Amino acid sequence: MTYNHEESPTPVLHDVTFSVEPGEFVAIMGPSGSGKSTLLHIMGFLDSHTSGTYRFNGKRMQDYTDNEVARIRNDDMGFIFQAFNLLARTSVYENVMLPLMYSDVPSKEWHDRTMKAIGDVDLLHRADFDVSRLSGGEKQRVAIARALVNDPRVIFADEPTGNLDTASGKKIMEILQHLNEEHGHTIVLITHETGTAEHARRIIRIVDGRIVGDHKVRHHRTAEKEFKK
Numbered sequence: 532m533t534y535n536h537e538e539s540p541t542p543v544l545h546d547v548t549f550s551v552e553p554g555e556f557v558a559i560m561g562p563s564g565s566g567k568s569t570l571l572h573i574m575g576f577l578d579s580h581t582s583g584t585y586r587f588n589g590k591r592m593q594d595y596t597d598n599e600v601a602r603i604r605n606d607d608m609g610f611i612f613q614a615f616n617l618l619a620r621t622s623v624y625e626n627v628m629l630p631l632m633y634s635d636v637p638s639k640e641w642h643d644r645t646m647k648a649i650g651d652v653d654l655l656h657r658a659d660f661d662v663s664r665l666s667g668g669e670k671q672r673v674a675i676a677r678a679l680v681n682d683p684r685v686i687f688a689d690e691p692t693g694n695l696d697t698a699s700g701k702k703i704m705e706i707l708q709h710l711n712e713e714h715g716h717t718i719v720l721i722t723h724e725t726g727t728a729e730h731a732r733r734i735i736r737i738v739d740g741r742i743v744g745d746h747k748v749r750h751h752r753t754a755e756k757e758f759k760k
Contacts, residue, residue, distance in 0.1 A: 543569045544740045547583075553684070556711040556718040558731035566740040567721050568689055574719060575608055575687045576600050588684075605633050609678025609716075613690035615670045617662045617677075623649060624658045627676045634681055648676040652706055668699025675706055685717040686710065692727055704730045708753070726752065 543566045551557050561567045572578035573585055576592065585592045587603065595603065610616075617626050628645040636644065649658050652672040662670060671691060678686055688707065692700035708730060710716040720731055728734050729752045736744035 544573075544580075547737070547740070547742055549735060549742065549745060551717065551719060553717055554711070554715050556708070556720070556730075556732045558720045558722055558728035558734045559737060560722055560725070560728040560734055561737040562723055565737045567723075567737050570737070571687055571689055571719065571721050575610060576604050601633075605630055606635075606681050607684045609681070609683040609686040611671070611674050611678050611686065611688040611691045613693040615667075615674050615694075617670060617673060619663065620661060622659055622661055623654060623665070623673050623676075626662060626673055627680055630677060630681050636681070644680055648680040649673075651679060652676045666699070667695050668702060671695060671699070671703055672706065675703070679710070683716070685719065687719050687721075689721045690723070691720070692722070692724070700727070704752075 547566075547570065559567045559570060569578065573580050573592075574587075576587070576595075580592070587595075588607075618629065624645060627648050628641055631638075631641045631644060646655070646658070649655055652675050654669065654672055654676065657665065657669060657673075662673060665673065671694075674691075686707070691703050691707070695703065704727065707718055707720070711718045711732075718731070720728070722728050729748055731748060732751055733747050734744070735742060
C-alpha cells in the first residue's frame with residue numbers, strides 16, 4: 532500500500548500476507564504509525580490497496596461493484612472506532628438504528644433489531660438518552676450495538692479501548708469476546724496495547740508496515756472474569 536502525497540509516494544505496507552478464517556478473533560498489534568489502521572481500512576473496504584490482492588469471502592476486492600461494496604460494508608461488516616463516530620444530538624436508539632435504514636431489512640423489523648442490539652450491550656436503560664449524556668464507555672457500547680444491528684459476519688474494532696478507563700475497557704473486551712465465542716462473529720481488533728491484544732485468540736504484530744509475528748494466544752485473557760473481580 533502506497534500513499535501519494537503531493538506527488539511524493541509514501542509506502543505504508545510492505546509484503547503483508549495473511550488470512551483470517553470465519554469465527555476467528557484476531558488482534559493486529561503495533562506501535563503508532565506501523566500501518567495497522569491502514570490495513571484495517573483496506574480489509575473493511577474503507578480504502579483501496581495500490582498493489583497486491585485482497586479477497587473478501589473468496590472474491591477480489593476490485594471485482595466487487597460499487598453497489599456491492601456499499602452493501603457489504605453495511606450488512607456484512609461492523610465498525611467500531613476509538614472516537615466512537617456517533618451522531619451528535621441524537622439518541623442511543625437513533626444511532627443504533629441508522630445502519631438498518633440503508634439495509635434490505637424490512638422497516639417493520641427495525642425496532643426489534645435495534646432494541647436487541649442495545650440489549651446485547653446492556654444499555655436498554657439508556658435507549659432514549661442523547662448520546663452526549665453518556666460516559667465514554669457507554670458511547671463505545673453504543674458503537675458496538677450499531678455495529679451489531681445488521682448481524683455482520685465481521686466486526687472491525689480500531690483501538691476500541693483507547694479512550695476509555697480500565698474498567699470500561701475491560702467491559703468492551705468482555706462484549707467483544709462474548710460476540711466471538713457465543714455468537715461466532717469474526718473479530719479483527721487493532722491495538723497498540725499488549726494487554727488488550729491478549730484478549731484475542733491470535734496476534735499479528737506489525738512494525739513499519741511489515742508483519743514481524745503471527746501466533747496463536749495459548750492462554751488468552753478473559754475479560755469477563757477480570758471485570759467481575
